[in-house]
Amino acid sequence: MSKTPTPHNNAKVGDIAETILLPGDPLRAKFIAENFLEDVVQYNTVRGMLGYTGYYKGKKISVQGSGMGMPSMGIYSYELIHFYGVKNLIRVGSAGAISDKLKMLDVVIGMGACTDSNYAHQYNLPGTFAPTASYTLLESAVNVAREQGVEVTVGNILSSDIFYGDEGLESYKRWKKMGVLCTEMESAALYMNAARAGVNALSILTISDCIFTGEECSAQERQETFTKMMEIALNVVK
Template sequence: MSKSPVPTPHNNAKVGDIAETVLLPGDPLRAKFIAETFLEDVIQYNTVRGMFGYTGTYKGKRISVQGSGMGIPSIGIYSYELIHFYGVKNLIRVGSAGAINENLKIHDVVIGMGACTNSNYADQYNLPGTFAPVASYELLQKAVNVANEQGTKVTVGNILSSDVFYNDQGLEPLRQWQKMGVLCVEMEAAALYMNASRAGVNALTILTISDCPLTGEETTSHERQVAFTKMMEIALELA
């Protein structure tokens, strides 16, 4: 673990306040919902910038949940600090996504085996080629097994982490990714996978379909905060 001082500019926590397994919802209100709904003996360790963080126990296992914000730069900061300053070993993004695959419906659960991206985040590593951000197989396998035990259907495959929400080219880029078998689009997983790979720790992304950009179907913001419990119940079992 890094000897850099804590708390950090983005986190009130002291060393030891955060568990080795952390759930990372983008929305801090989803972090609050998870902590209040599923965890016992909860302590809030972070309020900086309204990006709430909590530690508690789930079925006797210590686990934390930390809001990570929107986009690759934001999750890049939070996941890096969790890994290098707080010793986190397992990082599980629980987020929302827009379906690209025509077989996915609202509220379906997707597990990101790999994360394509249009971001330049990997440029910092000065690699002699194109890096493929992938999940940790250990967490992926366990998540699929947990989902099967819980009776939750999950779709596993490639997802897209996009830097662009309002694309000047409209929906055409999503149709191009659809041709390559990409399941859905979100904005964070690729950076999480890269940070985890570089540090030699585990990362996984579990998503709930909140909208279908190609058809216009969507859920409400309140549903995205509190109704996506199936993916949360899978993620919590990975501690």
């Protein structure tokens, strides 16, 4: 706790709640803070990665942008866990549908996160690590979704280091045959950092584009219309 503020976060110890929502887009963090939280205080503006703490139904909760890709998520989640004492980290992000079962704006909960990243090499493991969500948060999110009448799909997702791939759609076809639901760029690093530190992590995603049909949301829609995902995440930790 002695390294706060960090080079990436000007919050002080105590400014950030034990439960935090992590949208990749800092403007989505701003949207959540302004539309769902009360008594909001902005604690971070470094690098434009906005962070806020407020209250939701009387519960202290924070929300902060985490950026794009596993290196960015790795930095922010590590600092939140080790320097600010965060115990529950819930990614609320966008994803591209791989499975034919998914359509635009569907909500997906990442039970496991496949990856093409070498992020796990730092742990010097004697095999392949399987990044998974914390069951406590996963079970709670599914129950909250049922209570809210929101249909969710739970399963395996892909966290990729690559957005513009040299192979185009071919690599996604290979993940698709293994039942992978969708692709994004952060969850595997979040799950690994949480596992290493013994804290809880979960990714709740909204389908923003369908890779094989070319459908996609606008940037503004990504910031402001994924409210079902946000409301589930806000109610996961009681």
